[in-house]
Amino acid sequence: MEQLICVIRNLELTNKINYQWLKKAFLTVGLFLLPYLSLSQNQKIADSLVSILINGSIEDSTRLKLLEEITFNQTSTDSILFYSNLLIREAKLINDHIYVHKGYYYQGEAYKLKGDLEKALKAYFDALRILKQSNFKSDVGTTYAAIADTYSINKNHKNSIYYYNEALNILRSQNDSIFIATVLLNAGDEYYNYEKLDSAFLYFEEAHLIFLKFNYEIGLAYSLGNIGLLFAKQQKYDSAQINIENAISILNGFGDNYAISDYQIQMSSIFLENNDYTSALQYATSGYLTAKKEGLKEQIRDASLKLSELYQSQGDFQKALEFQAQYYVYRDSISNAETIQRMADLRTEFEVSRKQAEVDLLSKTKQIQQIVAIGLVIGLLLVAGLAFTLYRGNQRKKLINNILSAQKEEIEVQNDLLENLNKTKDRFFSIISHDLRGPVNSFRGVSKIIRSYVEKDQMDQLLHVTGLVDQSANQLSSLLDNLLNWALSQQGNFPYRPEKLSAASMANEIQEIFGNIALAKNITFNKIIEEDPEVWADRNSALTILRNLVSNAIKFTPEEGEVTLTLDMQDGFAEFRISDTGVGIPKEKIKTIFELNEKNSTYGTAGEKGTGLGLILVKEFVQMNGGDIHIESEEGQGTTFIVTLPLSKEQLVISHE
Known part of the structure; x- marks a missing residue:
């Protein structure tokens, strides 16, 4: 018990500012102030307190x-949910309304961090209901702000503005100045996003005066920065630049490069919208260098995309391509980091469940000990x-x-x-970088040929060059289409909308697309339609299947061959059979043909190159x-791909089962 009292006293001393002010003043501040909230959270403290909770009689x-x-x-949202639910349950048992409110409040924070905003709102309104029922007014303003x-x-600016103003009505009566200024800053940001710039300026200015009165420098930085963004929106670029630079100067004192980089990137976007490419490039470069110095992946990603757009608009395609490549690298890196974090959260959830099992086990042991104490008079018991x-104990x-x-x-x-995911990623990047080089180098070579013909005034030779351009463009377009579709399917974002489709119409469309290519x-491109069934499938993905298979058939069939x-x-x-009289596929390669492997990338009969991604x-x-695919092939004799798609919605459901 003495250990517990000591820990709580230390918490109250060390977290006085973090817990009372940062939690209260910065919990709803948005983009720039959120990093400060994490300073008040400490998993080691939480774990030590859990140990006391399990082992102590309290x-x-x-x-x-x-x-x-x-x-x-x-620090884990799932852990916050677990313990907030436990807090609500135990507070209800002894009818302690204040801690019931706190439990719902933390529950709302956890759901908000997880992105489940509907559940977050329900939890906050439950917290607000408890406060009003118990006539406890001190946290009403904080809850309205949340x-x-x-x-x-x-992005519901109308409701957001309404509840920020409700929060301000409560907070002004409590004279909680710093938090009032923070809520004013957030409300002003909502008016800014709602394109009500005059109202936004009034809120930013009032917040700035409060921060100035209390010499609250971090608040001054954000109020100046937001006012600067507003001036830029109104095309008052000189005033905007002065305010942004003053904000950055203050933030430099705090070492808050996260906010500095973000302000610079946002300023770049505003100047770009107003076609001031020089200023846009200057701010984007500064934001990029700041983020690069501090290793801020999200800011590096956003600045790289912005710089790619700017250099492309100026005709510097080499730099545009370099920054675009860097954007994709950091975008994928952040995506991988999020995957690892989700796996870590699963492990944390497992640990929390194990600790709860220990709590339940110890509670049962305590009940048994009480029963044994009552029966001490009987030796046998x-x-x-x-x-x-x-x-x-042994079982435990x-x-x-x-x-x-x-x-x-x-x-x-x-x-x-x-490890396997990392190897797959490395293989994928290796294949793509190699295959992109081919069509890009082709374009470079074609440009030299065109220049040579023009200098020599050999205009009749340019017709021959158009074939090379078409070939390189088709290769690059096909590769990029497959890359986009593959990325969407891996992220679960590919739009899947099954409907009734005419199989014959799809076959006719494919013949129209590839007839001239085969010619x-x-x-010879043959089409044999025995019947015209209606399939139940997603149109875009079904056509992607047929396009890839017919394209491959043409690719690996020599001149004077046939594709059917x-x-x-x-x-x-419905059964689609795509047959060719091409080179065929070795038996050992058929086993791995649907895997991402650089060995599956093969040249066509006319030197066509692909990734195997199709x-x-x-x-x-x-x-x-809900279909199936089979391969029949013999080297030197050709290949047949057999694809089946369900004819009805019921058959589709059965196939997925």
Whole structure:
């Protein structure tokens, strides 16, 4: 008990500013002030308090205070949800409305961080309802501000402004100056986003005067920065630049390069909208260098995209391409980091569940000990109770050992998975960088040929060059289409809208697309339609399947060969057969043809080059549409791809099962 009191006293001393002010004043401040909130959270403190909670005998009021501190110091959103729910449940048992409110408030914060804004709003309104029922006014303004912040994240500016003003009405009566200024800053930002610039300026200016009165430098920096952005929006560029530079000067004193970089990038966007490319380039470069120095991946990503756009507009395509490549690298890096974080959250959830199991086990042990104490007068019951306690202790040790063993195995599996993902990513980048070089170099070579013909006044030779341009453009376009579709499918963002489609119409469309391409290569393109069934599939992905397979058939068929597209029905499915008289596929390669592997990238009969990515898309899209794909091939004799798609919605559902 003395240990617990000591820990809580230390918390109250060390977190006085962080907990009372940063939590209260910066929780809803938005983009720039959020990094400061993390300073008040400490997972080590949370873990030590959990240990006290499990092992100590604590009275109810102290236990609720302890649970609140544990919840506040958690760094995982799932852990915050777990302990906030526990806080709500235990506070309700003793009818403590204040801690019920706090539990709902933390619950709202966790859901907001997870991006589940509907649940966040429900939790905040539950917290507000508890406060009004108990007539407890001190946290009403804070809760209104949290609700406004949630609507702000959801781009609901109207509701956000309404609740920010409700918060201000409460806070002004409590004379909570710094927090009032913070809410004014956020409300002004909402008016700014709502294109009500005059109202935004009034709120920013009032916030600035309060920060100035209390010499609150970090607040002054953000109020100056926001006023600067507003001036830029009004095309008052000199005033905008003065305010932004003053904000950055203050932020430099705090080392807040996160906000500095963001302000510079936003200024670049505003100047770009007003066609001031010189100023836009200057701010984008400054934001990029600041982010690069501090290793701020998100800012590097955003600045790289902005610089790519600016250099492209100035005709410097080399630099535009370099920054665009860097944008994709950092975008994918951030995506991978988010994947690793989700896996870490799963592990944390497992740890929390294990600790709760220990709490429940210890609670049961405490009840057993109380029963044994009552029956101390009977020696037989005492012996039985001691034996039972020893037995439970051994079982608990076995359980913990099993959990630790399972945890170790899970970590090993996760490490293996991450290693495979990293290898796949490296292979993918290697293949793409190699294959992009081909068509890009072709364009470079074509430009030299064109220049040579023009200098020599050999205009009749330019017709020959157009074929080379078409070939390089088609290769590059096909590669980029497949890259985009593959990326969308991997992220789960590919638009999948199954509907009734005419299989014959799709076959006719494919013949129209590739008829001239086959003719240019002196290949006969046959189409045999036995029946005209209606398939139940997503149109875009179904056409992508047929385009890739027919394109490959033409690619690997020599001149004077044949490519045949046959349509028939088999057992509730439409069957597409794409056959060619080309080079065929070795048996050992068929086994891995649908995997991302540089060995699957093969030259066509006319020197066409690909990544093998198209067949990966084909496999994924066939499965997505509830169909199947088979290969029949013999080296030197040609290849047949057989694709089936369901004829009805019911058959599609059965296929997915």
